[in-house]
Structures are given as C-alpha cells and as structure tokens.
Amino acid sequence: MERCDYLVIGSGLAGLTFALKAAEHGSVTVLTKSEITESNTNWAQGGIAAAVGESDSWELHEEDTLIAGAGLCDPCAVRFLVQQAPEAIEWLQQLGARFDLLGSNELDLGREGGHSRHRIVHHADKTGWEVERAVSEAVRGHKGIRVYENCFVTHLLMNQGRCVGAGALLDEIGQRDFLARATLLATGGCGKLYSNTTNPRVATGDGIALAHSVGAEIRNMEFMQFHPTTLYHPQLSSFLITEAVRGAGGTLRDHTGRRFMYDYDSRLELAPRDVVARAIENQIQKLDTWCVYLDMTHLDVREIQKEFPTIWTKLREIGIEIEKTWIPITPAQHYSCGGVVTDLSGRTTLPGLFASGEVTCTGVHGANRLASNSLLEAMVFSTSAADAVRDEPEPAVERDSIALPKSISESESVRIRHALQRAMSHHVGIFRRTAGLEEVLEKIRGWHEDYEKAPPASFSSYSRECFNLLVTAQLVVSGALARKENVGLHYNADLVQP
Ligand SMILES: Cc1cc2nc3c(=O)[nH]c(=O)nc-3n(C[C@H](O)[C@H](O)[C@H](O)COP(=O)(O)OP(=O)(O)OC[C@H]3O[C@@H](n4cnc5c(N)ncnc54)[C@H](O)[C@@H]3O)c2cc1C
Structure with a gap:
C-alpha cells in the first residue's frame, strides 16, 4: 500500500494540470495505464478556445458556447470556463508550450465551427501534442509528483461512502492500493464504444465505469459527439x-x-x-x-x-x-459530452472523489460541445479542483469490501468488444431509432450474462476494458432512450413529429 495526499488517475491534460497545481501544496501520485503521453490530449489538432483576440470578449465566447450547447448548458459553469480561459493559456505558455504567433508575441488565432470570432490558440495542427509535451515534461521534472506508467486502475477504494484512493495493477509489480486524501478521476473518453472513432486505444470509458461502480452520479451520456x-x-x-x-x-x-x-x-x-x-x-x-x-x-x-x-x-x-x-x-465518434457530474471545483457527488476533463459532465457542453472547449475545460476545472482538495481530511485506512468484475479470456473479450462496437455504430450513432436502441440495450444485457457465464481467466486489462465499455454503453443507450426530445447531439427519428 502507498500513501500520498492526492491521487490522479490519468495523464492527459486534466490529470497533469491537476498534478502540477496540487503539488504546490501536497504530494501527488499519477497512475496511468499506458505511457504518460498516450491520451486523447496528445491527438488534439485544432487548439484551445480563449477570448484573447482584440475584437473578442468572454461574453462572446460564452454566447457561442451556450448556442452550441442547444439550451442544456449550465450557465454558471460556462461563465466560469470562458472567464478563466486567458489565464489558462498564459499558464501553458509559462510552462513552455509554444503556440503559433503573428510577429513576436501576438497569438495567431484560428477559427472553428460555432465560434463567432477567431479565438483558437494553436500549435499548427498538433496542439495536443505540444500541450501534452509541455505538461508531461513539467511533471517529470517535479520532485513532488510520482508517476506510474503501465498502471491500470481496477477499482476505487471506499470507506463508508467516501473515496479514499484506488487499487491498480502495475506491470511487473502486481496489485497495489494507493490511499489519498483526494482522488481525481481524469481518465478521458470512451471512443472505443464505436468502430469508427478519432480516439486512441486508451479511451475505453474506464472512469465512467469506476465512478458508476461506487454510485457517483453520471449524466448526459447520450450526447455523444461525432466529428x-x-x-x-x-x-x-x-x-x-x-x-x-x-x-x-x-x-x-x-x-x-x-x-x-x-x-x-x-x-x-x-x-x-x-x-x-x-x-x-x-x-x-x-x-x-x-x-x-x-x-x-x-x-x-x-x-x-x-x-x-x-x-x-x-x-x-x-x-x-x-x-x-x-x-x-x-x-x-469523437467526444463524450456527458460523464461524471461535478461542480465548479471538480467535486463529484461522492466525498473524496473529484473528476476533471472528458470523463466529466461539468455542464459546459450541454447537448453539444463547442469546438476547442475541451482542452480548456480540462485545465480550468483541474485548476479549481487542485485548490479545493486542500481541505480534504486524511483517509481512513479501513476499506469497504467490494466485488470486482471478473476477468474473461481475451478471445471472448475481443468477440464481445467488436460486437458491441458494431451495435453501437449501427444503432447509437448520429441517427437513432427507439427499436434500435432497445435492441442494443438487450444485447448489452446478453453480453453481461456471457461475461458471467464465461470461464474465469487471469486478469487482463483488455478484458476489464471490455467490461468497462459494456457499463458505459449501457449508460449511453439508457440515456438515449430516456431523452424524449431531439436536442443537440441526440437525434431519434421516432421523436420527429409527422
Ligand atoms: C483526434 C482528436 C482531436 C481533438 N482535437 C481537439 C482540439 O483541437 N481541441 C480541444 O479542445 N479538444 C480536442 N479533442 C478533445 C480533447 O483532446 C480531449 O477531450 C481532452 O484531451 C481530454 O483530456 P483528458 O485529460 O480528460 O483525457 P485524456 O487526454 O484522454 O487522458 C486520459 C488518461 O487516462 C488514462 N486512463 C484511462 N483509463 C485508465 C485506467 N483504468 N487506469 C489508469 N489510467 C487510465 C489514459 O491512459 C490517459 O492517460 C480532440 C480529441 C481527439 C481524439
């Protein structure tokens, strides 16, 4: 067992921003299931939205975000996001992130769909790579931050309704528990629910499944963004x-x-x-x-x-x-607008558990994310979370016992994962129908049963990811069935008035 003040699950922009900020007042451990830079962040192309141009203002950025969100954004969260944007860009530049400039120091701002102004700060078309480079180098050089790569988080540790850390499987070491005053979920998205996705292989909805397993509130999963x-x-x-x-x-x-x-x-x-x-x-x-x-x-x-x-x-x-x-x-498939519900300080509905980045539902995206607002969201909410965790108490060493999902063979996991991806792509894509959604929900139930019936196998992260995808898919499909209006990214042809 290891102890730290703050535990971070995930090493994209959300996790590493939090790590750097929280390390100013406590010890930090980052757990990440692949190499440190393997993340959605690393693949971001376009850039980061911030009202820093002369003819721009946070009010205009706010208005564009609210319009894109189709009436379902949380206005307080949106205002919080857009007002912090210029500071977030400055922080990245201070860390050494290089953005395209006009002349010696004026930012060269791009324009993207839904934005009424040029406001996209970028590094050519590989902004995510540059940002991840800057934050991961800063994290590696920080004495107060310990990083475990190839470390798959399998479950959250709970004590009487409070999250007190996480259990993980480390390559060549085995199972280890990490106790912390506060745990930040920053596990990114769930693109691997679909056959066609822009997301890398790590985007398997693990954080959604982890949060769901301990009863944290999850919202808006039906708002799946397709690029x-x-x-x-x-x-x-x-x-x-x-x-x-x-x-x-x-x-x-x-x-x-x-x-x-x-x-x-x-x-x-x-x-x-x-x-x-x-x-x-x-x-x-x-x-x-x-x-x-x-x-x-x-x-x-x-x-x-x-x-x-x-x-x-x-x-x-x-x-x-x-x-x-x-x-x-x-x-x-490109981005999950829904996720683990958090407030402006990244607090989930469970004490001790915080979340930031694509895994969350902060309210800033509503029914549809405005382009280039997600890297921004990851930084802004990780910064406020890093401030909020100061007051968290020492964790209890005792832990509630929990039943972990079983592992099944890789070949069975491959079969289920591919069948799930086909079903999600076919019935839970841009256009949906009620019968198709019900069919997928039924299939997910069947795959869960297959899971239970399959002979147990030794732990494999691939098999656990498959289980996490099933849990996440169930939330997406149930959300889509429950949503009785076509709004933003959710479009069910059966809801259209004749
Ligand atoms: C191709 C592409 C282009 C994009 N372009 C833009 C853009 O231009 N602008 C913009 O704002 N957004 C863009 N996005 C979206 C944006 O990149 C992501 O939403 C954002 O980077 C998410 O950051 P994050 O830190 O929340 O998650 P990620 O960057 O995905 O990081 C998640 C981390 O969690 C780790 N992890 C997951 N599960 C576990 C587990 N069980 N145990 C341990 N570790 C785990 C992963 O390995 C990874 O390190 C783009 C996305 C993609 C895929």
Missing part, C-alpha cells in the same frame, strides 16, 4: 481532419461537386458540429455513398502546408495531394 470530418479510407482507422480546415475556408461537397451545406444551415461549413455531422450523414445516406468530400484545392498551398503540416503529410503518405484532390471524409 464531421474524418478521413474516409477503407483500410485506415479514422484520422481527424481538424475543424480549423473549414475555418480556413475548406468546403464540403458531395461526389457531384455540390456544396450541400446550403441545404442545411446558413452558417454553412461553420455551423456547430452536431449540425454539420448530421448534414453529412444525411447526405451520405441520401446518395447511398460511403463518404462526401472536403475541398481545399482553392486554398493557398503554402498556407495549407504551414497551418496543417500533420494533415498534409499524412494524406500525402496515402497518395492524396490536398492542393489538387478533394479529401474523402465521413463522421466518426
């Missing part, structure tokens, strides 16, 4: 083409060359994500094709190369010259 523009390629996994490409003037066309967004929204390609993704999916279904196209051929080649080097190189590797050819694209 409108990911590369369509039959042999490659979904590769994101950042929204900033449309912000720079990229247009959407169907195979005949028609700019079909004229049929859907006056904001055209820069409408909020839910609107653009639904339009693309509708167009794909209507035309019975696999994809539509993103056209950058009219843009300045040198600008494209400078602003989007990652996309330029990746597409060239597979033979697409974006200055000459339209990019085939299709929507893919």
